[in-house]
Amino acid sequence: MSKNNKEREVTAGPVKGEFISPQELNDIEERTDALPPQEDFWKPPVRFGSVPVEKEPLGWDRRRGFRKLFPVVSLPTQVVERVSFGHPELEPNRLFWGDNLHVMRQLPSESIDLIYIDPPFFSGRQYNVIFGDQNELRSFSDIWEGGMPGYLIWLNARLYEMKRLLKKTGSIYVHCDWHASHYIKVEMDKIFGYGNFINEIVWCYETAGKSKKTFSRKHDVILLYSKTDDFYLDVSKSPMPRKRNKHMRVGVDENGREYEEKTDAKTRKVYRWYFDEGRLPFDYWTDIQFINWEAKERIGYPTQKPEPLVERIIKVSSNDEDVVADFFCGGGTSLAVAQKLKRKWIGCDQSRVAVALTADRISRLIEEEIGKIFSVPDFTVEHWGIYEADRLSKMPLDQFRAFILRAFGAVPDDSQTGIHGMKGAIPIYVGEPNQRSQVTAKEVEAFANAIRKTIRYQQDNLRDGIMLAWAFRPDAVQAAERLRDMEITDLNFVRLEQIRIDHPRFREHVAALSTDHADYANFLTFVQPPKVEVGWKRLATRSYIQADINKRTY
Numbered sequence: 185m186s187k188n189n190k191e192r193e194v195t196a197g198p199v200k201g202e203f204i205s206p207q208e209l210n211d212i213e214e215r216t217d218a219l220p221p222q223e224d225f226w227k228p229p230v231r232f233g234s235v236p237v238e239k240e241p242l243g244w245d246r247r248r249g250f251r252k253l254f255p256v257v258s259l260p261t262q263v264v265e266r267v268s269f270g271h272p273e274l275e276p277n278r279l280f281w282g283d284n285l286h287v288m289r290q291l292p293s294e295s296i297d298l299i300y301i302d303p304p305f306f307s308g309r310q311y312n313v314i315f316g317d318q319n320e321l322r323s324f325s326d327i328w329e330g331g332m333p334g335y336l337i338w339l340n341a342r343l344y345e346m347k348r349l350l351k352k353t354g355s356i357y358v359h360c361d362w363h364a365s366h367y368i369k370v371e372m373d374k375i376f377g378y379g380n381f382i383n384e385i386v387w388c389y390e391t392a393g394k395s396k397k398t399f400s401r402k403h404d405v406i407l408l409y410s411k412t413d414d415f416y417l418d419v420s421k422s423p424m425p426r427k428r429n430k431h432m433r434v435g436v437d438e439n440g441r442e443y444e445e446k447t448d449a450k451t452r453k454v455y456r457w458y459f460d461e462g463r464l465p466f467d468y469w470t471d472i473q474f475i476n477w478e479a480k481e482r483i484g485y486p487t488q489k490p491e492p493l494v495e496r497i498i499k500v501s502s503n504d505e506d507v508v509a510d511f512f513c514g515g516g517t518s519l520a521v522a523q524k525l526k527r528k529w530i531g532c533d534q535s536r537v538a539v540a541l542t543a544d545r546i547s548r549l550i551e552e553e554i555g556k557i558f559s560v561p562d563f564t565v566e567h568w569g570i571y572e573a574d575r576l577s578k579m580p581l582d583q584f585r586a587f588i589l590r591a592f593g594a595v596p597d598d599s600q601t602g603i604h605g606m607k608g609a610i611p612i613y614v615g616e617p618n619q620r621s622q623v624t625a626k627e628v629e630a631f632a633n634a635i636r637k638t639i640r641y642q643q644d645n646l647r648d649g650i651m652l653a654w655a656f657r658p659d660a661v662q663a664a665e666r667l668r669d670m671e672i673t674d675l676n677f678v679r680l681e682q683i684r685i686d687h688p689r690f691r692e693h694v695a696a697l698s699t700d701h702a703d704y705a706n707f708l709t710f711v712q713p714p715k716v717e718v719g720w721k722r723l724a725t726r727s728y729i730q731a732d733i734n735k736r737t738y
């Protein structure tokens with residue numbers, strides 16, 4: 185572990201107000217009118233006949249939007265770290281470990297100024313993450329069931345959420361390559377609107393392998409869209425180098441600055457351009473190279489992008505203090521650049537290794553450089569869907585109860601003594617945070633009495649209750665059985681169900697969805713802390729490259 189990791193402060197509970205509530209989550213309907221009018225953009229001049237395109241984005245259902253294929257799962261986040269830089273008064277930046285679709289769905293609408301994403305490219309490759317996390321649940325796979333349509337449906341659901349999250353002045357850059365760029369363009373036209381397409385940026389590079397069989401593929405494509413006409417973009421903030429034009433005169437002025445100039449033949453006016461000012465950038469970028477093996481910024485994450493590339497994007501499409509997000513953050517390139525440029529940021533990746541690397545990269549960056557120049561907010565590392573059991577055990581009681589209730593799909597409700605929440609009409613009891621604690625017979629009796637005092641028990645004859653806890657003592661189980669047995673002889677009975685937090689029964693509301701969604705099967709599981717040894721194959725500061733290059737599979 186790095187020195188910086190050791191210094192990281194750990195807070196137990198969720199940050200207040202960080203996610204929208206389950207109710208709000210349901211209220212954000214996916215409606216067809218949330219998409220731009222589809223056919224209008226595709227009406228070619230009559231003489232060309234009709235163009236065979238779908239009316240809506242792939243995967244969209246007219247009634248339920250993308251929720252039909254990807255049902256909503258509302259779960260809490262678990263803050264596993266708050267990395268402190270001495271300014272607790274500032275709102276922290278946020279780094280999520282989890283599937284970005286579900287994380288995004290719980291973030292508030294119109295809250296982000298700029299999104300850059302570099303999703304899997306549909307490359308058909310398996311990017312084996314090379315660091316030493318024995319517990320890594322998913323490696324970064326770019327192989328898709330259902331081929332191209334399957335990939336596009338998966339991406340569309342996410343692009344749709346990104347559009348919702350963007351502010352009206354916001355914009356999105358989607359980094360892709362020849363594998364899928366043309367298909368993604370068509371889908372983005374449908375989601376963002378053809379009129380909101382701004383640029384197709386071609387990033388040209390010369391490094392890496394060459395081909396004898398084809399023209400060597402030496403460019404990526406970055407699609408730039410806005411949310412509305414009111415977008416922010418100032419390309420003059422990131423000039424390209426000015427190349428010498430052989431038709432112009434060159435010179436050096438009295439301050440030693442080199443320039444080139446020409447005289448207008450008609451007006452005789454002289455126009456001068458300084459080389460150190462560069463020139464307005466084109467839509468093809470040739471001035472940024474791939475990261476080479478020796479580069480200082482290289483951390484060894486497969487598919488890591490160069491910082492100058494993202495720097496141009498962040499400089500031209502955002503300002504100081506704006507919120508920049510990358511929901512496929514990998515090794516955290518865009519977040520590191522956002523941090524350097526004084527932006528606020530949100531990052532997400534479903535690889536625990538990627539999140540650990542990003543956290544480490546940003547901590548070091550701030551401690552070594554940025555923290556000395558300007559004050560930076562803390563950042564939190566938050567898990568969504570897969571939680572660390574040990575950390576839950578250390579949570580303060582009220583936060584633990586709120587967490588467990590939300591995870592169980594219930595809402596906190598302490599209006600009646602002895603009852604902690606409600607799931608529909610059913611009162612819920614939550615045991616102690618400590619994993620070794622066990623619910624006792626006394627607690628069972630007390631909860632049954634609390635239920636008996638409720639209006640529902642008295643008026644509507646509702647006698648059910650649920651107890652959630654890490655474990656139940658044998659006498660507690662017997663006490664619940666006794667209460668239930670009274671149903672035959674005594675009207676005073678109460679039916680108590682006892683559910684262990686780490687039992688599949690606890691995750692039933694997610695499990696119900698997961699029969700159709702294999703990728704939901706891991707949600708709401710509790711794991712032991714990861715063994716992410718970020719420095720495992722560290723060669724030097726900021727260099728995490730693996731020792732054995734031959735083992736690399738990307």
Ligand SMILES: C[S@@+](CC[C@H](N)C(=O)[O-])C[C@H]1O[C@@H](n2cnc3c(N)ncnc32)[C@H](O)[C@@H]1O
Nearest residue numbers: 283284302487488489512514515517533534535
């Ligand atoms: C091409 S890499 C990003 C590399 C990054 N731009 C960099 O410079 O390091 C794509 C990343 O997307 C992540 N990813 C794939 N599917 C995801 C999902 N559904 N939610 C969150 N992250 C995902 C992968 O784990 C991988 O780290």
